[in-house]
Amino acid sequence: MNFNNIHNVYLLGIGGIGMSALAKYFKLKGCNVAGYDRTQSALCDELSQAGINIHYSDDISLIPKEFTTTFKEHILIIFTPAIPQNHREFIWFKENNFTVKKRAEVLGEITLNSYTIAVAGTHGKTTISTCLAHIYNQLENGCNAFLGGISKNYHTNFLYAENGNITIVEADEYDRSFLQLLPSSAIVTAVDADHLDIYNNYQNVVDAFTQFAQKVKENGKLLIKKESKFNPKPVNANVATYSVKENADCTISDLQLYNGKFTFNLHTPWGNIEKLTPGITGMFNVENVAAAASMCIWEGIDFNKIKSGIETFLGVKRRFDVQAVTTNSIYIDDYAHHPEELKAFISSVRGVYPKKQITGIFQPHLYTRTRDFADGFGEALSLLDKLILLDIYPARELPIQNITSKTILEKVKIKDKTICTISQLFKIIKKQKPELLLTMGAGDIAQLVEPLKNIILS
Structure with missing residues (x-):
């Protein structure tokens, strides 16, 4: 598609993390941008302040008139898979023969002619892609980046480099979106069962990731986490593995924890970097940073630039995001919403703060995910000392009979566990002032972070 002919871009679901990055991109390119979203959010407010019309x-x-009366060949409608098929605006654009494309398809076309590094995986991809973008941004020409989270270094999910031909993208497996990409290099972090409402079974997840791996260009680079046991064949790319636990092509040594920060040596087939000290903590972030740094070494980036990027990387909002530290309490927020993510996050917190009692607040995300992974959620949340469960955040789904937060609660083995409403939650936290508080989930639990932070700091 020739985007030079596009003057007006309308986004259905504009407030989503991926959609808002596209909105920023087209606004920067001089297009008139507007859109719809179901819920007003901080991202929507940011876009509105930039002059983007949102309802x-x-x-x-x-719908603004310029998106209904202008020549259709100059108008592009982008939608997210979260938009239901019975959405009136969506139906109207389709029935009136506008150019209507999925977010992933547009991202694939934007990145088609750039050197694209894509990060895929059911966990870890947001932190790795954001870390890669920060390292590349140390270089003279910088990089373009479409991220799945808000970089704490740049306070945005989109980076633009006018003279840069490198694009970093988070490759989303939901709805098989990542199959629209043709990356030059890629990282695969994990291939776990997820989004079974789309894939139906785990084998279909593996098959989709295999197709993604096969899309990496000939003689490109494909870096795979060793523990994922993912071994796609045949592929056109050169393949290497990384791990912080197992023997792999890229690995670490001399791991040390001091004052909450890790230091380690990184070993790869293309060279080694000693005494890397990431600006973010947590054992699973050591793994994420090692993956990003290994790819950068493979890509031939100057070691000093890599080291500087790693040490100044502040992470991603809602990814091991330390919100408050007082004499008596610590509060950390995280996006974890899958059992494997919860295990990694809680275990990492336990590793950094081994003597503290951990209270976790978890909001399950989707009825289908709750149904499909109830046992896994029970196992992961049993790693806490205390658990407070909120009601399921439905997102795009309708309720499923007999599937509630109680489905998970019954699987949790610790004794100190409860389900409560949001109003009850604030009262509980005010009364208990937990020694170490975690919030976890991908729904509107994000809106509770600031008031909980204020309670901890009060």
Whole structure:
């Protein structure tokens, strides 16, 4: 598609993390940008402040006139898979023969002619891609980046380099979106069962990741986490593995923890870097940083630039995001919403703070995920000392009979566990002032972070 002919871009679901990055991209390119979202959010407010017209009702009459009366060949409609098929605006654009494309398809076309490094995987991809973008941003020409989270270094999910031909993208497996990409290099972090509402079974997840790996260009680079046991064949790319636990092509040594920060030596087939001290903590972030640094070494980036990037990397909002530290309490927020993510996050917190009692607040995300992984959630959340469960965040789904947060609670083995409402939650936290508090989930639990932080700091 020739984007030079596009003057007006309308996004259905504009407030999503991936959609908002596209909105910023087209606005920067000089397009008139507008959109719809179901919920007003901080991202929507940011876009509005940049001059982007957003409304929050599914109402055709609210679509700005320039998106309904201008020549259709100059208009692009982008939608997220979260938009339901019965959405009135979506149906109207389709029935009136506008150019309507999925977010992933547009991202694939934007990145088609750049040197694209894609990070895929059911866990860890946001931190790794954001770390890669920060390292590349140390270079003279910088990079473009479409990220799945808000970089704490740049306070955005989109980076733009006018003279840069490198693009870092988070390759989303939901709805098989990542199959729209043709990366020059790629990292695969984990291939676990997830999004079974889309894939139906684990083998279909593996098959989709295999197709993604096969899309990496000939003689490109494919870096795979050793523990994932993912071994796609045949592929056109050169393949290497990374691990912080097992014998792999890229690995670490002399891991030390001092004052909450890890230091380690990184070993790869293309060279070694000693005494790397990431700006973020947590054992699973050691793994994420090792993956990003290994790819950068493989890509031939100057070692000093890599080391500087790693040490100044502040991480991603809602990824092991330390919100408050007082004499008596610590509060950390994380996006973890899958059993494997919860295990990694809670275990990493335990590793950094081994003597503290951990209280976790978890909001399950999706009825289908709760149903499909109830046992896994029970096992992961049993790693806490205390558990507070909130109601399931439905997102795009309708309720499923007999599937509630109680489904998970019954699987949790620790004794100190409860389900509560949000209003009850604030009262509990005010009364208990936990020694170490975690919030976890991918739903609107993010809106509770600031008030919980204020309680801890009060």
